[in-house]
Amino acid sequence: MTYLTFVRKERRLLTFAISLTFFSSFGQTFLLSLFVPYFLTAFDLSNASFGTLYSLATLTGAMALPYLGQWIDRIPLRNYSMYVASGLLVAAILMSIAWHVAMLFVALIFLRLTGQGLSGHTAQATMARIYDRDRGKALSISALGYPIGEAILPSLIAFMMVYMHWRTVWGFVAGLIALFFIPVLWSLIKNESTTVEKSEEDVGTTRENYSKIFSDNRTFYTIPAILIPPFWVTGLFLYQVSAAGDMGWTAAIVASAFVAFAISRIVSGLLSGPMIDRFSAQTLFPFFLIPMMLGLTVAIFFSGTWTAFIYMGLVGVTLGLSSTFKSSLWAELYGTKMIGTVQSLFASIMVFSTALSPFLMGWMLDSGFTLTSIFVIALTSSFFSALLSCRLFFKS
Structure with missing residues (x-):
């Protein structure tokens, strides 16, 4: 369709x-x-x-x-x-x-x-x-x-x-x-007509659902990759204006680069739908961090105004893919009857991580870390998270 x-x-x-x-x-x-x-x-x-x-x-x-x-x-x-x-x-x-x-x-x-x-x-x-x-x-x-x-x-x-x-x-x-x-x-x-109340027998108890989620090894393959984008984006976006001087960017450049971020997020989000319907979220999920990793790589190795737009645009691609891939992945891995329980659990974990991110970023900047060095840490953690999520190819 x-x-x-x-x-x-x-x-x-x-x-x-x-x-x-x-x-x-x-x-x-x-x-x-x-x-x-x-x-x-x-x-x-x-x-x-x-x-x-x-x-x-x-x-x-x-x-x-x-x-x-x-x-x-x-x-x-x-x-x-x-x-x-x-x-x-x-x-x-x-x-x-x-x-x-x-x-x-x-x-x-x-x-x-x-x-x-x-x-x-x-x-x-x-x-x-x-x-x-x-x-x-x-x-x-x-x-x-x-x-x-x-x-x-x-x-x-x-x-x-x-x-x-x-x-x-x-x-x-x-x-x-x-x-x-x-x-x-x-x-x-x-x-x-779809707003039909489901019985406790249909969806299971919360304890049973959590047991099913955490007894599935694939859960632990996905958690790091799910947390990486919101964790680093929250911290980097919060402090990147004040720390942008390290990269040769001004506040105006960072603000303008958000246009690239928004556009790429919309486009990638729309494109991700047909991709999932054709190949499945489980197949595509291990690759969704690649645009963000490329954006971080550009910011690390190149200088100039243009790097802010490339970096923000590629991060926007990963964010656009992420919002669609995650919800579809939960349905594929755990079924749709308990989708609310699964999604709210992982959303809660994500919120915890984003609450910690500003503290860590603030400490790193106060301790003398440059924005470039933080980009390197973000890139390294993204790479290993993506590598771990490749285990989804082995549907066990």
């Missing part, structure tokens, strides 16, 4: 999934970082104290994710998606009225959990479960909400904050979620 035919036929569920991945932006670091200067002033926080608060909020959400994420396997999708959207609404409301640092902390927990965690989880688990032959296309299309949010929302939010208080901006976000996102989501999913 071609992309156009597939989109026309499945436009309702695809729109549902894209809406979730787009609105997940409100819990993502790239958008929340815009508010950090205002948080520091309003709550009299230092950079270090806010960083600790943010990491604790992220880790708290990560701990709750496996439990809350597995309920998508047990209750109707229309109910589950409304719970997730309502949680995002509560987070935005709390942020708009936060008058104490404790309320800011609770708002951050809800934003990280429902935004970064459960919104994307709901979209990807739904696509992976419902579609079989066209799973790759469904996942790649649903993931478009991520780069669309990255392209549109930062400029829009920055423009709004020129004329409004930051709390007012969050009030508008809450209104957008309540008056647009939730009604649209409900209209798309309320009559969906």
Whole structure:
């Protein structure tokens, strides 16, 4: 089935999934970082104290994710998606009225959990479960909400904050979620015939599912490769503007290179769908780190403005492939009945790794590591992770 035919036929569920991945932006670091200067002033926080608060909020959400994420396997999708959207609404409301640092902390927990965690989880688990032959296309299309949010929302939010208080901006976000996102989501999913509640016997207990996951050797072949891109991208993107002088890049060059990152992520994400449908995610997975490794190699051995664009573009290719490959791989390895449990577990592990990345990167930079030396470490760890994932070829 071609992309156009597939989109026309499945436009309702695809729109549902894209809406979730787009609105997940409100819990993502790239958008929340815009508010950090205002948080520091309003709550009299230092950079270090806010960083600790943010990491604790992220880790708290990560701990709750496996439990809350597995309920998508047990209750109707229309109910589950409304719970997730309502949680995002509560987070935005709390942020708009936060008058104490404790309320800011609770708002951050809800934003990280429902935004970064459960919104994307709901979209990807739904696509992976419902579609079989066209799973790759469904996942790649649903993931478009991520780069669309990255392209549109930062400029829009920055423009709004020129004329409004930051709390007012969050009030508008809450209104957008309540008056647009939730009604649209409900209209798309309320009559969906696939939202049938599954019994405990169908999906098994959480303990049984975890036992199945960790007794499968292929799990340990995939975990390092899954964690490497978000771990290094989180740390490198957070500090690369301040450390870009090591590479001869300016802040303007790094900002411009994000265009290459976004475009390559969209294109590779769309191309990954038909590739998975033809060859399977299990066959292709060992190769998805190669573009990122090539980008790191270019940044290590070459200098000049152009290297920033090549590096960011190739990293974007790996990120675009990653979001589609992972969800499809879980369905292939563990089946679709427990896809919510599997995906939420690995998402939680990923969030833990991204929470640790800024601490490690900050320590390395403070200890005298150059950006080039960090690129070498990232490249080495990516190479061995990719090598380990090659064991997926041996389907045991």
